Amino acid sequence: MNFRKFLQEERVRSLPLKEPAVVDSHTLVRAAIAAMRTKSLGCAVILGPQQQPLGVFTEHAVVGLLEKSVPLDSTAVSACADPEFHVVKLDDPIAKVWSAVQSGARFVCVVDDQQQLVGLTGQRGLAEFVCECFAREIAVQRLSSPQMKTREGA
Amino acid sequence: MNDFLAHDPDKFEDPLANFDPKEYESSLQEALVERTVGQIPPQPAQRISPTDTVRDAVQKMAQGNLASLLVVDQQGCVIGIFTERDVLDNVAEQYERVADHAISEVMTADPAVVYDSDPSAAAIASIAVAGHRHVPVLGVGGSLIGTLEPRHVFAFMEKYFDK
Numbered sequence: 197m198n199f200r201k202f203l204q205e206e207r208v209r210s211l212p213l214k215e216p217a218v219v220d221s222h223t224l225v226r227a228a229i230a231a232m233r234t235k236s237l238g239c240a241v242i243l244g245p246q247q248q249p250l251g252v253f254t255e256h257a258v259v260g261l262l263e264k265s266v267p268l269d270s271t272a273v274s275a276c277a278d279p280e281f282h283v284v285k286l287d288d289p290i291a292k293v294w295s296a297v298q299s300g301a302r303f304v305c306v307v308d309d310q311q312q313l314v315g316l317t318g319q320r321g322l323a324e325f326v327c328e329c330f331a332r333e334i335a336v337q338r339l340s341s342p343q344m345k346t347r348e349g350a
Numbered sequence: 351m352n353d354f355l356a357h358d359p360d361k362f363e364d365p366l367a368n369f370d371p372k373e374y375e376s377s378l379q380e381a382l383v384e385r386t387v388g389q390i391p392p393q394p395a396q397r398i399s400p401t402d403t404v405r406d407a408v409q410k411m412a413q414g415n416l417a418s419l420l421v422v423d424q425q426g427c428v429i430g431i432f433t434e435r436d437v438l439d440n441v442a443e444q445y446e447r448v449a450d451h452a453i454s455e456v457m458t459a460d461p462a463v464v465y466d467s468d469p470s471a472a473a474i475a476s477i478a479v480a481g482h483r484h485v486p487v488l489g490v491g492g493s494l495i496g497t498l499e500p501r502h503v504f505a506f507m508e509k510y511f512d513k
Contacts, residue, residue, distance in 0.1 A: 263412035327478035337475035
């Protein structure tokens with residue numbers, strides 16, 4: 197299997213898409229953080245009035261806000277949206293997501309033909325897709341912890 | 351004379367004579383099994399002491415544009431990891447209250463690791479199966495080598511896409 201060709205042939209809809217945490221541009225940072233925690237996601241997608249993505253607010257931005265002591269209760273997410281903002285369509289090739297991730301994006305918004313947000317993918321989604329494609333090689337791996345004194349099969 | 355020495359060498363049959371090495375459908379599949387984690391260039395390890403404060407960690411991450419810090423004890427052992435997700439889940443909503451607490455109180459203890467001798471597939475398993483975006487890489491004896499992120503693993507895979 198030529199994996200590059202495979203990524204060109206497979207569509208984004210084949211990826212395991214996550215249900216995104218969504219906010220609007222006026223949502224305060226503290227509320228966005230709560231939405232991200234509820235969904236166990238590292239970002240919240242900022243949506244416009246037609247449900248189209250306008251940007252993403254990420255946990256990476258949260259670190260910067262804390263460091264600068266920015267008040268979470270009076271700052272809107274739109275003021276600290278991530279400039280690395282990528283959108284793909286359901287029928288785009290997965291290769292487009294791969295390129296976005298390798299250019300530095302962690303999250304990629306997935307939209308339908310009306311540009312409305314339908315899901316979220318990115319680094320994790322690609323890793324899960326790779327794992328499905330090579331399940332016999334990847335899913336059988338034993339995971340280790342540094343506290344393990346002996347490791348079977350090492 | 352025991353039975354082994356009494357065996358006629360001319361009649362000896364090598365039990366491995368019919369052994370066929372595993373055949374792979376692609377170079378990428380082979381690389382995932384036969385290449386090791388040590389062949390994936392990691393990010394240099396960014397360390398912090400378990401007694402450093404949450405504020406120290408947040409400052410180090412923000413100023414260094416880092417997504418994770420490895421919490422390393424005085425013996426050089428990795429005892430935890432502090433990532434952006436820990437900031438989100440354990441720190442952000444109560445930052446002023448926990449800012450001067452030790453990082454060991456809010457880190458993820460005993461993180462999953464990979465060893466540089468593990469198959470490269472182990473790094474993807476840690477990310478895709480265990481759900482860790484930052485995976486410490488340890489060498490012989492538990493020495494800390496660095497941290498792998500998805501982009502490192504994907505870049506490694508790309509080398510075998512067209513072969």
